Amino acid sequence: MRASQFFLATLKEAPQEAELPSHKLMLRAGLIRKLGSGLYTWLPAGMRVLHKVERVIREEMDRAGALEVSMPPVQPAELWQETGRWDLYGPMMLRVKDRAEREYCYAPTAEEVITDIARKELRSYRQLPVNLYQIQTKFRDEIRPRFGVLRAREFSMKDAYSFDADENGMLESYRKMFDAYVRIFTRLGLKFRPVVADTGEIGGSASHEFQVLAESGEDLIAYSDASDYAANVEQAEALAPSTRRPAPARAMSKDPTPGVGTCEGVAKLWSIPLATTLKALLLTANGRVHMLIIRGDHNLNEVKVGKVHGLRGWRWSTDEEILHACNGPAGYLGPVGLDRSRITVVADRTVAAMADFVCGANEKDFHLRGVNWGRDCPEPDLVADIRNVVPGDPSPDGRGLLSIVRGIEVGHVFALGRKYSESMGATYTAEDGTAKPFEMGCYGIGVTRVVGAAIEQNHDERGIIWPDAMAPFTVAVIPMGLHKSEAVRETAIALYEELKGAGVDVLFDDRNERPGVMLADQELIGIPHRLVVGERGLKEGVVEYQHRRDPEATKVQVAQAVAHVRSRLKP
């Protein structure tokens, strides 16, 4: 491609709406433009990136035996009413009516439509397994779209759905998709980790998220330094301490802490470690008030709380409920002196193993120190894992210690089971002649999100640094003085033609711009390889090659230039 014939839309300054590096750079490099909140137009340079990502996905999906389809993004309400999701999905789903007042939605996902296809077209176990996928625009009316394409409302997603005769087959399909995903993200040149995800109410089945590691990620991932274990922090189990609770060593005392209603404040006031304090959080579930107690330096895991017996559907308690149950105000709460007929005490596993701790006295401006379970107050009613893991916690698989990094979820594989096939009556005829519901799996990749995530992970102060596999152009040929020097022009054109002939995506900057402009654009756009052709070098018979990550250019004989570039390309 000649730059003069292309649509370069680079910007020197980023529009103020952009916060994250990837968002700013996508705007500046002319990959996307915003149309409205969470809505983006993909410009030609962006499309080239998108197409490269899609190509890798298609190749690996096909290799794994999946077959491509295309379903309408506009789907009739009736299908969604069959599974009950028309009402369950809520305001996230964009709903529209046609001229006859029939209701439709703009698809946020496509389980219903694909299950409808399966129930109509797949009749015999002989036809199974089948895995169908599409790359299609989705719409989810996010409460707060942000971070450019990382959390847009309209986005491109690859969604695949597998249909198997039984659970073992389904798990095999799941494994194939898992492997395909590993191949896809590896080929795209991303640093990522598959992590165990919440299986939710479906239960029993497997689920993994594929997380691209990046500082700005919205998800927290815990991983072991000694094994393959990796899980979303929402999900990662905090094991009970291996050591027994020590015997009480000091007497309980009540001391004033005027105006200090936080663990941090008390620890500072008394010059004690934060880890010796307890934090009590009050919440209400099923009409009963519960006091959840975690260590002062830990954070509550709200997902885990919802799974504790009796706490499903919990909410934060009101001030009145707190006062009624504890006789003291928030900020000064603790397990001592409670009327257990009014309140249930749930202690985190770590807390249950502590002795001589500090907690609120259930009285404004007072805390207790030297408190011990059993001696100063009854044992907790319930001990559960209710906190987020922290770095240094033991890995739940028993091997190594956990570290925590941030990630951007770019893929999700899910063993669905019969949830949709049963509610929609999607069955096949089994070997024994009976009708059985399909065992399904679903597998998503956020195609547009992959692009943003790749930039979050690969950029510097000058711009994007694309992995070869998704660069809009792999090589830039930049002539110095194209219209001044015949030698420069001939060499540049020859190199351009040769690279093009070798099947390399090359951008030839024939714009007659000043050198600084051309080089800055190449770096901003993130074209990973460049050849600079200048009179200076040609006098010695060389051109300059430089990878976007190389600190300096290397001189290469003109005749060897293309071979040199190709030797540096990642397959």
Place this chain on the structure above:
RNA sequence: CGGGGCGUAGCUUAGCCUGGUAGAGCGCUACGUUCGGGACGUAGAGGUCGUGAGUUCGAAUCUCACCGCCCCGACCA
């Protein structure tokens, strides 16, 4: 939806407090000089000051409503 902020040329913005009819940088067009890291000069195009109402002799500026966008939070197969 709650809290906060912002809407002035394609982009970044000054002017607003203290009302007097809009200015800069980048970008764009033309010409000239330049030409190995975002050049310089000259000339030029480009603005419903988000929309509407109000106050006023007069509103980008003050008031109100609405719309849009951004940030924090809640929310999120």
